[in-house]
Amino acid sequence: xxxxxxxxxxxxxxxxxxxxxxxxxxxxxxxxxxxxxxxxxxxxxxxxxxxxxxxxxxxxxxxxxxxxxxxxxxxxxxxxxxxxxxxxxxxxxxxxxxxxxxxxxxxxxxxxxxxxxxxxxxxxxxxxxxxxxxxxxxxxxxxxxxxxxxxxxxxxxxxxxxxxxxxxxxxxxxxxxxxxxxxxxxxxxxxxxxxxxxxxxxxxxxxxxxxxxxxxxxxxxxxxxxxxxxxxxxxxxxxxxxxxxxxxxxxxxxxx
Amino acid sequence: xxxxxxxxxxxxxxxxxxxxxxxxxxxxxxxxxxxxxxxxxxxxxxxxxxxxxxxxxxxxxxxxxxxxxxxxxxxxxxxxxxxxxxxxxxxxxxxxxxxxxxxxxxxxxxxxxxxxxxxxxxxxxxxxxxxxxxxxxxxxxxx
Numbered sequence: 001x002x003x004x005x006x007x008x009x010x011x012x013x014x015x016x017x018x019x020x021x022x023x024x025x026x027x028x029x030x031x032x033x034x035x036x037x038x039x040x041x042x043x044x045x046x047x048x049x050x051x052x053x054x055x056x057x058x059x060x061x062x063x064x065x066x067x068x069x070x071x072x073x074x075x076x077x078x079x080x081x082x083x084x085x086x087x088x089x090x091x092x093x094x095x096x097x098x099x100x101x102x103x104x105x106x107x108x109x110x111x112x113x114x115x116x117x118x119x120x121x122x123x124x125x126x127x128x129x130x131x132x133x134x135x136x137x138x139x140x141x142x143x144x145x146x147x148x149x150x151x152x153x154x155x156x157x158x159x160x161x162x163x164x165x166x167x168x169x170x171x172x173x174x175x176x177x178x179x180x181x182x183x184x185x186x187x188x189x190x191x192x193x194x195x196x197x198x199x200x201x202x203x204x205x206x207x208x209x210x211x212x213x214x215x216x217x218x219x220x221x222x223x224x225x226x227x228x229x230x231x232x233x234x235x236x237x238x239x240x241x242x243x244x245x246x247x248x249x250x251x252x253x254x255x256x
Numbered sequence: 257x258x259x260x261x262x263x264x265x266x267x268x269x270x271x272x273x274x275x276x277x278x279x280x281x282x283x284x285x286x287x288x289x290x291x292x293x294x295x296x297x298x299x300x301x302x303x304x305x306x307x308x309x310x311x312x313x314x315x316x317x318x319x320x321x322x323x324x325x326x327x328x329x330x331x332x333x334x335x336x337x338x339x340x341x342x343x344x345x346x347x348x349x350x351x352x353x354x355x356x357x358x359x360x361x362x363x364x365x366x367x368x369x370x371x372x373x374x375x376x377x378x379x380x381x382x383x384x385x386x387x388x389x390x391x392x393x394x395x396x397x398x399x
Contacts, residue, residue: 006283013279026267028316030331035315039337040330046323053323055336060343071344082358142322147347164368234347241354248361 050215051219060145062219065204068226069193072186072233077208079237080183082244083175121163128156132231139227140220146227148186150234159238159247175243182240185233192225270311278304291363291370294357302349306342313338 025032046058060068129152136149163241173181193204201208206222207215265272281304285295313335322335364370367378 003287003322006286009286010279010283013275024268024271025312027270027311028314030315030318032312034312034338035335039335043321043330043333044328046336047326047328055321055323055333056339056343059336059340064340068344071348074348075351078348078355082354083306083364085355085358091307145318145343146342151347151350237351237354241358245354245357245361248365 049219050140050223051216054140054142054144055226057140057145057223061223061230062206065193065226068230069082069186069189069204071187072230075237076182076186079179079240082152082241083179086244086248121159125156125160127157128242129154132156136227137224137232140223146230147234149227150231153231153235153239154238154242156236158242161242168204173239173243175240175247178236178239178243182233182236185229185236186233188232189226192222193227194221272306272310274304274311274383280304289372291360291372295353295360298356299349300355302345306345309338309342309345 025034029035040224042063043055043061046052046055049056050062052058052062132149132152135144135152136146139145139149157173160171192206194207196205197203199208199210204222204226207218209218209222211221213221278301281297281301284300285294288294288297303358315331315334317330318334321333321339323333360370361376367375369375369378
């Protein structure tokens with residue numbers, strides 16, 4: 001029965017749009033509806049209005065900055081809800097006796113040492129972090145932005161705690177601190193908006209910020225401040241989710 | 257005949273693949289018995305939606321939306337709007353996956369399984385046990 005429904009749904013969802021395909025524009029058509037109207041305005045005015053050659057950054061943190069602020073807040077709330085869902089006391093685990101633990105190191109498959117685990121991770125993690133900083137601060141000039149930089153930092157942490165046999169992580173963030181860090185990100189974002197209100201502008205109107213630099217530089221400054229907030233928020237959220245999940249699951253080679 | 261099919265596939269073939277991916281995700285969510293697999297299928301659906309939006313943003317002679325020189329013409333660059341929207345959608349999908357995983361962890365801790373039929377069986381058992389206990393403690397007070 002379930003499979004029959006699925007097959008009917010499959011056929012409907014493929015064939016009906018297939019018949020009614022004239023609704024969808026031709027791929028690559030410069031005159032199609034999504035590629036005209038507001039899109040042309042964004043492309044042609046991004047440099048003079050936002051001082052940002054990367055139009056994607058101009059759209060998400062300048063034209064639609066208010067939207068992105070709440071996206072970051074949604075991210076933070078997701079991390080917070082993971083912490084709250086897993087906030088109860090886990091079922092008690094009976095720790096293995098000391099004799100078994102010692103046995104574990106020598107029995108079974110040999111504990112192999114690879115160049116990946118011992119050498120490459122220590123070399124490659126700082127490189128990834130430098131790349132994340134590059135992506136963050138070049139976000140409005142070339143390709144990049146706050147979300148990508150935050151994801152890179154979070155993935156560095158994931159790489160660090162997932163590699164077997166590392167005793168000391170490269171940066172240590174317990175779950176209380178990482179949840180607070182995830183909250184700092186949206187706070188920096190919102191604060192940038194209030195700074196531009198102090199200068200007499202609207203919320204998140206970067207060129208009214210009371211900072212003594214050239215008028216065109218103010219937009220770059222505002223975008224960078226906002227991107228730093230997004231980076232901290234996203235990285236903090238990823239680390240919070242990882243911490244909350246890894247605390248509750250147990251692996252075979254855990255030392256407890 | 258061949259040329260019409262070719263022209264059609266060149267113009268709109270990517271939509272077909274995207275719809276196939278979307279319906280695969282939907283089928284997985286309905287058919288799969290394991291909640292973890294359902295979550296993975298939900299992610300596949302999200303990826304299909306992202307592909308769909310990126311198809312809409314394509315322009316034929318266009319390049320990446322980073323301005324190369326001072327004079328910018330709109331026909332030379334692809335549409336930045338779907339890219340911006342999907343960038344945030346990817347990150348938010350990461351958050352939803354995290355929440356889904358934590359819910360799965362709680363279900364696993366409470367019922368000892370994440371298979372749907374096992375879970376329903378255990379829930380029915382628990383309901384029966386609760387009812388029996390209520391009748392034991394408050395006799396004559398039947399619903």
